[in-house]
Each structure stands twice: as structure tokens, then as C-alpha cells.
Amino acid sequence: MTSVLSPFGPVEADLERLRQNLTRLVSAKHPILAMAAEHLFSVGGKGIRPAIVLLIARATTPDGEITPQHWRLAEITEMIHTASLMHDDVIDASTVRRGVSTVNTLFDNRVAVLAGDYLFGQAAWYLANLDNLEVVKLLSKVIMDLPEGEVRQSLTRFDPDVSLEEYLAKSFYKTASLISGSAKAAGLLSGVSPEVADRLFDFGCNLGIAFQIVDDLLDFTGSAETLGKPVGSDLIQGNLTAPVLFALEEFPQMRELILRELAEPQDLQQVLEWVYQSEGIPRSRQLARDYAQRAAEALQVLPDSEARQALLQMVDYVLERPC
Template sequence: MTPATSLFTPVEADLRILADNLKQLVGNRHPILYAAAEHLFGAGGKRIRPAIVLLIARATMLEQDITSRHRRLAEITEMIHTASLVHDDVVDESQMRRGVSTVHSLFGNRIAVLAGDFLFAQSSWYLANLDNLEVVKLLSEVIMDLAAGEIQQGLNRFDTNISIETYLNKSYYKTASLIANSSKAAGILSDVSPETAEHLYNYGRHLGLAFQIVDDIFDFTSSVETLGKPVGSDLKSGNLTAPVLFALAEKPYLEVLIEREFAQEGDLEQALRLIQESQGIQQARELADHHAKLATEHIAVLPPSESRQALINMANYVLSRLY
């Protein structure tokens, strides 16, 4: 499997600049917040979201260099993503993320919530300073979507009646909205046509959905070491994802186990076994494949370039993580 970072060759230098800038953007007026930010941005991470912004910037600015506004948009995108992770970890009570201690496990819940709020506020301030109302609207919508997705997930816990459409809507809010809207915003800063901007939005939307579906499949097929959390932990917390929803149509007893919230000994293990025995994981793979293919079709409208090829490869990489 190709590591994600090898897809970023056209923007490798840009990502190094981004890593330096992120810590400076937070500033050191607040020592605890600065320490939290340094921990977050120093933890590495794949930087997939800002890399997509920078690749789109380069793929739509073939005759000239990308602007400082493109770079700032990539930084804002990573700040919004990081802020959402800090809040997610508080909600999920996660002690570790990708093998690194979470902010709330190091600094406590209060600081973690405030650090997340601070990063959202900081990203909004830098966003306003881009002086582009359309871009401000797109990224402000993302911040609303992130909260809406988290609330929707909380309200739908252990609800076996939710449809695949409801699941995809929640996945859009939680994951795809940021990729879709920042992709479109990068195109707008390059002065692309409204039609091209819409294709960029749809590229990000379908890529983000494929990404989330693949992540949800990992909850059933990966190891504790790879996931950084126990296998089946989404299911245990009542978060019903694509493999579960497909399996429910095939294994009626799964509904009984979920609706009693795995209250009896062995319930969770039995539920995991039923999902493995069903076509649920395979159907979820096909759904991820469908969205990755749509993403590729939308990005193909851009003229050929190394950056466009990297964006196509990104869709293939999302799927290759399954094999």
C-alpha cells in the first residue's frame, strides 16, 4: 500500500511551510493553549486535508505560483480539522489518538474544550482576513456541519432504523464537508469557473465519503494497534455505520443485540460475528468504491498535471487502505 505522504510530492515543500506556520498562527500569548497546539501540530498526522487544498491550488494555477491566500486556506483547513478532533476526543473520552495522548488526557477536559474553541475562533479570524466572502461562507458552513454531524451521531445511537442515506448525511457533516468546501474554496481563490468550482466541491464530497466509509470498515477489519482503539468500539458505543446497516438487512438477530445495547455478556462478540458472516463489509467496500470513482470523475475536468494526478491517486489510495 502506498503511504499517503508519497502522494504529496508536488506539494512537499508547501507542507513543510505549513507545518512551520501552524504553530506560529496559534501564537504564544496563552502558554497552556500554545502547549496544547504544539502538542497537536507537532504530533504529525498525515495532513491529508491541507495537502488536498494545496494540490488543488497547484492544479488550478498551472501558469503561476500559488498565492499566500491558498497557503492560508490550507492552514485554516488543518486548524478546523484539528479543533474538531480535540472536541471529538472529549466527547468520545479517548485517551489516545494515532498513538499520541489526546489533549484532554494531558491537560484535562476544560482546557481541551477551550483549546478546540480557541482553534475554531482563530481559524475564523484568519478566514475573515482572506477577504473573500464566498470562501468565508464555505468554511463557516463546515464549522456548523461538524457540530451538526456530532449531534446527529449522538441522537442516532443504537437506532437500528436509520437508513444508509442518514448515515451518508452524517458522514458528510463529520468528514466530507471540510474536504468538499475547502476544495471548492481553493478553486475560488484560483478564479476557476463556477462549473469547475462545483466539480472541485463534488470531488471533495465523494472523496470524503469514501474516506469515512473506509474508516468505518476498519472498525471491523483492523487490529487494535492499527486503529489505536479496540476493534468494534464504534459499534459498542451505538454508532451504526455502513457495514452494520447492510448486515442488519441480512441478520435480523443483530437488531435485538443492538437495541438492548449489548447489555448481556457476549452480545458484542456475537454482533461482531454476525457482521463478519454477512455481506455487510463487502457492500460497504462497494459503496466506498462507488464514491471514490465519482471523485475521480469530477477531478478529471482539470487539465492534466502532476498535481491533478496526485488528486486522482488520492482517491485510489483511500480504497487501497482496505487491501
């Protein structure tokens, strides 16, 4: 893989234009729902998902052109992602995201759910108007996968018997499905061959799983200030991620504490100590690297270009991102 440089350089101005377009699109309807959506756009992250769409567009069109359909796909992708965040915050009763108040805190749960539904509805409308049946099928499957991931996570809360395979499947539904579906869709809008489209899906799938593993690692290795939430938040909610699953192999006595849902005052601190003493964190890092390597290999199908180089740098960015 490459050295860690900014993968956003070739589309930095494009992403700013996209944020402005999104604000304009959501502001055209109900003011309260628009305010809720705009709040999350304004505190959004780097824009990894739309950046991937725009970079693939530049890497797969003859003149590196971002077509109107690619623009709309990038907007749809960010709408779907933002809607899912709104719903996640309600489900998790989160009060802070990226260091600022969540929509459900600023307004209430009902507004947050309706604002998420509003964005999903807008995304579906704009998706249908792309007039590309294969892309519609891809992104419709993504919208189905997101709640599937949440249901799987809810059904395995505080379950020490959840397998690594189940964890990875949940990670696909929650995170990798959107990245892989939008990556393949971007290629299809460029008219790439089925073989190249499938490799773009593989890129997004592997990158998305690596992203989720790193995100789960940061729950143990990041600071509360950096994360904008308490360290161990996933564990507190009963979400057993890769570091915990690996640590359970070395410290089976964790089972009892997890099964009683960390009910005793010292349970959380004890489980955290076992995770830190185990090989759970290094093994999770290696697992993320393995998936990232597969993502980088999938990009070999693309011709050399500045955009492809940026996509390779995105792989490293996902592995090294601070939060």
C-alpha cells in the same frame, strides 16, 4: 483510477512548511492552549485536507503557484480539522488518538474544549481576513456542519432503524463538508469558473464520504495496534456504520442486542461475528469505491498536470490507506 502512488509528493515540502507555520501561529497566544494544540499537530496524520488544498492550488493556477491566500486556506482547513478532533475526543471520552494520548487525557476536558474553541476562533479570524466573501461563506458553513454531524450521530446511537441515507448524510457533515468546502474554496481563490468550482466541491464531497466509509471499515478490519484504539470502538459507542447497517439486513436478530446497547458480556462479540459473516464489509468496500470513482470523475474538469495526477492518486490512497 490510477495505481497507488504517493499523492503527497508534489506538496511534501509544502506540508512541512505548513506544519511549521501552524505551530508558530498557535504558539503566539496562551501557552497552555498552544501546548494542547501543538500536541495534536505533532501527532497528526498525513495532512490529507491541507494537501488537497495545496494540490488544487497547483492544479488551477497558471504557473502551478501556491498563493498566500492558498497557504492561509490550507492552514485554516487544518485548524478546523484539528479543533474538531479535540472536541470529538472529549465527546467520545477517547484516551488515545493515533497511538498517543489525547489532549483531554494529557490535560483535561476543559482545556481540550477550550483549545478546540481557540483553534476554531483563530480559523474564523484568518478566514475573515482572506477578504473573499464566497470562501468565507463556504468555510463558515463547514464550521456549522461539524457539530450538526455530531448531533445527528448522538441522536442515532444504538438505533437499528437508522437508514443508509441518514448514515451518508451524517458522513457528509462530519467529514466530507470540510473536504468539499476547502476544495471548492481553493478553486475560487484561483479564479476558476463557477462550473469548475462546483466540480471541485463534488470531488471533495465524494472523496470525503469514501474516506468516512473506509474509516468505518477499519473499525472492523484494522488491528488495535494499527488503529490506536480497540477494534469495534464505533459499535461500542453505539455508532452504527455501513458494515453494521448492511449486516442488519442479513442478521435481523442483531436488533435486540443493539437496542439493549450491547449490555450483556457476549453481545459485542456476537454482533462482530455477525458483521464478519455477513456481506457488510464487502458491500461497504464497494460503496466506498463507488464514491471514490465519482470523486475521480469530477477531476476530469482540471487540465492534465502533476498536481491533478496527485489528486487522482489521493483517491486511491483514501481507498487503500492502512489507518
